[in-house]
Amino acid sequence: MESRLLRVDLTTGECKVETVPHAMFERWIGGSGINNWIMWEHFLTHDINCDPRGPDNIFVFGVGPLAATGSGSGIKGRITFKSPCYGIFGDSAAGGKFPYMVRFAGFDYIAITGKAPKPVYLHLCDGDVEIRDASHLWGMNSAEAHNTLVHDLGDFPSAAHTLTIGQAGEHQVGIASVVSDASRIHARGGGGCVLGSKNLKAIAVQGSGGVRVANPRGLLNWSKDFRQKIDQNEAIYGFKRRGTLGAVEMYQHIGSHFWRNNQGNMFRGDDVRSDNWVKKYHKYSEVCSADCYIACDGRYKIDGTESEKAKKYVGESFRRPEYLTTASAAGALDLRDWSEVAHWGKVTNDYGIDNQDLSTSISFIMELEQHGLLSARQKAELFDRDHQSLEWGCMEDVEELMKDMVFQRNRFGKFFHDGPYYGALRYSQFRGENFMKYATYGKGGASFTEEMRPFPTWMNNMAVASRGADHLKGIGLIEKFQRRDLSMKYFGRLEAADLSTPLLKGACTAVVENQVALLNSYGVCLFHWMLDPGGYTPEDYYGRAFAEVTGIDRTPEELMRDGERICNLEKAFNSRLGLRREHDTICERWMFEPCPEGMYPGKVAADMFETVLDEYYDWRGWDRQSGLQTGARLSALGMDDVAEVLAADGALAKA
Amino acid sequence: MISIHAQYQSRFREITRIEKETFEIAEPTMAALAAAITGKYGPAMTALLMDEESKSLNSRGTLYLNSKGQRMYIEDSLTDGETVFFMVGIAGG
Numbered sequence: 054m055e056s057r058l059l060r061v062d063l064t065t066g067e068c069k070v071e072t073v074p075h076a077m078f079e080r081w082i083g084g085s086g087i088n089n090w091i092m093w094e095h096f097l098t099h100d101i102n103c104d105p106r107g108p109d110n111i112f113v114f115g116v117g118p119l120a121a122t123g124s125g126s127g128i129k130g131r132i133t134f135k136s137p138c139y140g141i142f143g144d145s146a147a148g149g150k151f152p153y154m155v156r157f158a159g160f161d162y163i164a165i166t167g168k169a170p171k172p173v174y175l176h177l178c179d180g181d182v183e184i185r186d187a188s189h190l191w192g193m194n195s196a197e198a199h200n201t202l203v204h205d206l207g208d209f210p211s212a213a214h215t216l217t218i219g220q221a222g223e224h225q226v227g228i229a230s231v232v233s234d235a236s237r238i239h240a241r242g243g244g245g246c247v248l249g250s251k252n253l254k255a256i257a258v259q260g261s262g263g264v265r266v267a268n269p270r271g272l273l274n275w276s277k278d279f280r281q282k283i284d285q286n287e288a289i290y291g292f293k294r295r296g297t298l299g300a301v302e303m304y305q306h307i308g309s310h311f312w313r314n315n316q317g318n319m320f321r322g323d324d325v326r327s328d329n330w331v332k333k334y335h336k337y338s339e340v341c342s343a344d345c346y347i348a349c350d351g352r353y354k355i356d357g358t359e360s361e362k363a364k365k366y367v368g369e370s371f372r373r374p375e376y377l378t379t380a381s382a383a384g385a386l387d388l389r390d391w392s393e394v395a396h397w398g399k400v401t402n403d404y405g406i407d408n409q410d411l412s413t414s415i416s417f418i419m420e421l422e423q424h425g426l427l428s429a430r431q432k433a434e435l436f437d438r439d440h441q442s443l444e445w446g447c448m449e450d451v452e453e454l455m456k457d458m459v460f461q462r463n464r465f466g467k468f469f470h471d472g473p474y475y476g477a478l479r480y481s482q483f484r485g486e487n488f489m490k491y492a493t494y495g496k497g498g499a500s501f502t503e504e505m506r507p508f509p510t511w512m513n514n515m516a517v518a519s520r521g522a523d524h525l526k527g528i529g530l531i532e533k534f535q536r537r538d539l540s541m542k543y544f545g546r547l548e549a550a551d552l553s554t555p556l557l558k559g560a561c562t563a564v565v566e567n568q569v570a571l572l573n574s575y576g577v578c579l580f581h582w583m584l585d586p587g588g589y590t591p592e593d594y595y596g597r598a599f600a601e602v603t604g605i606d607r608t609p610e611e612l613m614r615d616g617e618r619i620c621n622l623e624k625a626f627n628s629r630l631g632l633r634r635e636h637d638t639i640c641e642r643w644m645f646e647p648c649p650e651g652m653y654p655g656k657v658a659a660d661m662f663e664t665v666l667d668e669y670y671d672w673r674g675w676d677r678q679s680g681l682q683t684g685a686r687l688s689a690l691g692m693d694d695v696a697e698v699l700a701a702d703g704a705l706a707k708a
Numbered sequence: 709m710i711s712i713h714a715q716y717q718s719r720f721r722e723i724t725r726i727e728k729e730t731f732e733i734a735e736p737t738m739a740a741l742a743a744a745i746t747g748k749y750g751p752a753m754t755a756l757l758m759d760e761e762s763k764s765l766n767s768r769g770t771l772y773l774n775s776k777g778q779r780m781y782i783e784d785s786l787t788d789g790e791t792v793f794f795m796v797g798i799a800g801g
Contacts, residue, residue: 287756288769288796291719297801302717303771306793328718376801503800524800534771534797535779550779583798585768652777 054078054118054267054603056161058091059182061175063251064108064167068182073162078603080691082574084117085144086619088133091115091164093622096135097698101629105137105243106225106250108168114155114216114256115162117576118602119595121153121264125276125283125346126598127578128152130233136242137250138227138410138471139497139521142626143242146525148341148578149233151258154214158260165251174202174255179210179262187254194403195219195232202257210261219405221459222249227471228410232402236372237341240407241499242520243471267604275598282586283346289584296349297376297580298331304376304503308651309533311384311502313423313445314416315493315642318504318651322389324360325379330391334359335373347581355392362448363392374398380502381412386419387446400452404459410472413493413500415454417473418465419443420491431484437463474498474640495522495639506643507653508533509558510549510565513665516637517562519623527566530583532558539589552653555661559668567616568592574619575599592616618690624675624682625695628704634680637666676706684708710736710788714745720794723753738765738772738784741792757794771797 056073073087081087095111103109113133120128130152136143155161159180172187190198198217206213214234221229222245229245230238239245248254266272283289292299304310305326308318320326331351339350351373355366374382374395382388382397401408418435421427422443432441436457442450457466468483469476477492494500499521505511510529518526531539531549540549540557543564549557571591572582575598581587587594592609600606607615627636638644639658648656670677674686683706687696699705715728733740742765746754759766764782772780775791786792 285755286768287752288719288766291722291756291796292769292798295718295796297798299718299796300798300801303795303797306717306795307773307777528800530797530799533799534767536767537779537781538767552777580798580801583769652773 054605057159058162058164059160059177061163061165061182061184062167063165063169063173063184063253066184068184070160078118079605081619082117082571082599082615083603084115084120084129084574084576085131085133085146085570086574086615087162088113088115088131088144089619089622089626091162092133092135093626093695095164095166096626096629101135101626103135105135105140106246108166108251110135110137110166110247110250112165112244112247112251113162116152116156117574119598120576121156121344122266122272122602123276123344124272124577124598124602125279125344126581126595127345127347128342129573129576129578130155130239131573131576132231132239132244134242134244134247136497136520137225137246138243138475139499141497141521141630141632142519142623143244144520145231145239145241145244146573147231147233147237147239148345149214149237150343151214151216151233151237152576153342153344154211154258154260156260156264157211157262158258159262163256165253167251169252172252172254174253174257176206176257178259190254191223192220195405196235196403198255199232199235202255206257206259209259211259213257213259215255215257217255217405218245218248219403219459221404221406222246223254224459224461225249226406226458226461228407230405230407232405236402238402238405240409241523243407245405266602268601271601272598275601279587279598280346286584286586289347289586292580292584293347293349294335295328295331296351296373298328298373298379300376301326301328301379306652308507308648308653309504311380311493311504313387314385314413314420314491315504316420317649320383321387322383324389324391325383325394331373334391334395339372342578345578347578347584349580353395355395359392360390362390366392366396369396369399371395371399371402377502378408381408385412385416385502386451388448388451389446393448396448397451400455404455406455406459409502410500411455411458412502413473414458414469414476415451417477417491417493418454419445421488426488435463435465472498473500490641493640493642495643496637497521499523504648504651506648506658507552507651507656509552509555509661509665510561512639512643512658512662513559513562513669515643516639516662516666517669519620519627522639525569525579527562527569528579528583529561529565531561531565536589555664555668557668558661558665559670560672562665562669563672566620567613569616570619571595571612571616574616614690618692621682621687621690621692622695625699625704628681628699629702631704632680634666634678637680679706681706709734710786712741712786713789713791714741715791715793717793717795719756719796723749723756736786736788738780738786738792739782741786742782769797771795
């Protein structure tokens with residue numbers, strides 16, 4: 054297994070191609086694992102404490118070895134960078150057709166450094182690379198830029214597929230996203246801001262190449278088996294029709310939504326708390342990736358008959374919103390009309406901005422208004438206009454604040470451009486009053502619009518996830534869905550599936566983080582794993598597909614160690630930036646305010662937090678007191694070179 | 709005989725075409741409830757609710773909770789008047 058890494062220095066205009074050797078896959082699997090190593094090496098020769106919006110930051114795009122092989126397990130492209138909004142490790146995945154076209158264009162990884170003197174885009178086509186003028190694209194939203202490139206580049210040797218940024222990225226909003234083919238979004242961490250800071254508006258790829266795999270017959274057999282398992286799974290049939298919106302009713306039942314800045318945890322709007330509307334308004338099915346057997350994507354087109362409010366959006370068509378788009382709109386902002394939820398998904402994609410951090414920034418301000426903490430004068434100071442209504446559930450208010458953020462047009466936009474934590478901090482400093490108890494965030498200041506207080510593993514994920522609070526680094530389904538069978542499989546005990554005890558919740562975080570790191574490095578979609586057609590075992594079932602593609606045949610135990618190694622590199626990056634145990638934390642609301650409603654009322658994270666965190670460090674082999682890695686554990690993972698760097702930085706636990 | 713209330717969401721509701729119903733079952737177990745439901749709704753429900761290999765409840769993409777919020781397994785007991793919720797098990801997105 055070998056692949057190609059394109060390095061682009063936008064300051065000098067130099068583009069060069071390197072071979073990623075087989076040994077790299079032996080150590081880092083691919084996808085996010087190799088992305089991480091490329092970034093790690095970069096910051097051995099560049100100041101890791103650099104301004105993430107400066108030319109020394111690196112932006113890496115990569116695909117895993119299973120991508121574009123016909124495995125059917127979905128494709129995720131991954132971007133990796135130092136996060137401009139949280140100042141820590143940053144990465145984000147998205148599906149769609151861009152990732153496989155990168156491989157067909159002759160590349161697997163793209164590493165971009167420097168800063169172009171004027172707006173440019175990268176064009177990759179069958180092994181060739183050009184840095185092209187993007188003056189005509191600057192100012193466009195992500196969809197307009199995509200459509201222009203697709204039109205201008207034509208259909209030879211293939212249609213173009215793109216990564217673009219919207220106006221949020223151009224204005225270097227910290228929580229700006231990167232949009233794939235105008236509809237899939239690398240939302241978290243501020244990748245769009247990094248591209249904007251480099252004057253890079255887009256990457257467009259065209260290609261007619263193929264992908265070489267070690268054992269095509271073996272992969273074909275694996276793929277056939279996978280297809281059969283999916284076809285036989287009736288729950289996946291339901292998922293195909295709803296996508297992640299299938300979670301809406303279940304979350305409503307157990308009280309796992311995030312309503313009005315998490316003052317509640319159930320949706321209120323009749324329209325949005327049932328998934329009936331998904332089927333009612335879902336007009337067209339769509340395949341996200343050409344290499345996915347599930348095909349859960351859908352598309353809507355508003356004709357104005359759906360509701361009174363839908364008349365504002367007649368003719369609008371876009372991807373059906375995913376769960377977290379719905380959670381941020383119907384939950385965090387209390388938008389109750391389906392068409393507004395869908396529109397929220399479209400405009401946040403068009404502007405290229407993370408709807409988790411945007412919604413929680415807006416809901417923070419709305420909650421201050423709700424409590425009478427904003428006078429007319431204070432609102433005028435914040436918004437630079439005489440009057441700004443801040444009404445829960447009012448789409449017009451939401452859109453105004455969104456534009457404030459995207460175009461950085463007033464103090465609100467500037468205070469909150471790195472999300473709710475830094476926004477609340479800046480606003481508290483501005484007012485000379487502490488409003489932090491209204492900010493909802495976890496590690497790094499990142500926010501997340503799901504209730505986690507009754508779910509100790511999720512709570513811990515929010516505190517320890519390497520890219521800041523988020524579920525997609527260690528999604529705790531063993532606990533949330535109370536999977537006693539999986540608790541027994543991985544721990545030989547039942548407690549990981551028991552919500553009432555902190556026991557095995559830290560262990561569960563560690564194990565699932567390792568599994569997710571593997572899946573992200575294979576380059577497959579996490580939902581294939583969650584739906585469990587091949588067993589909940591990325592180290593086993595998917596490991597066999599990895600072996601057919603790469604020729605690297607590992608035992609499940611070895612693959613779990615590979616996942617652990619990848620997690621440890623992300624941890625090491627953050628340790629070099631000065632993160633310690635005190636940074637593995639969550640906000641006051643989640644920690645101390647009782648869960649208000651739903652099936653598990655009264656739960657507070659503080660009841661279990663420290664116990665779970667201690668256990669997590671123990672399972673990781675990290676030092677409880679400092680939260681730092683130990684030389685012994687890193688050595689056992691074959692990471693002595695990483696330990697040396699940490700020791701030199703004073704970021705390794707004392708023996 | 710005991711009475712058990714069943715409530716259905718998402719794909720389950722598509723198959724049953726009703727949101728809730730009550731079953732009278734002789735054995736106070738999830739196994740008896742599952743047999744009553746699959747007997748009433750046929751192959752599609754059987755494929756959704758049961759794992760053919762293990763003969764247990766299908767755990768792939770599904771979630772079954774009692775009224776205390778505890779996941780139910782095929783071997784679990786039921787008490788008269790209990791409600792069991794049949795849901796999809798998917799998170800995030």
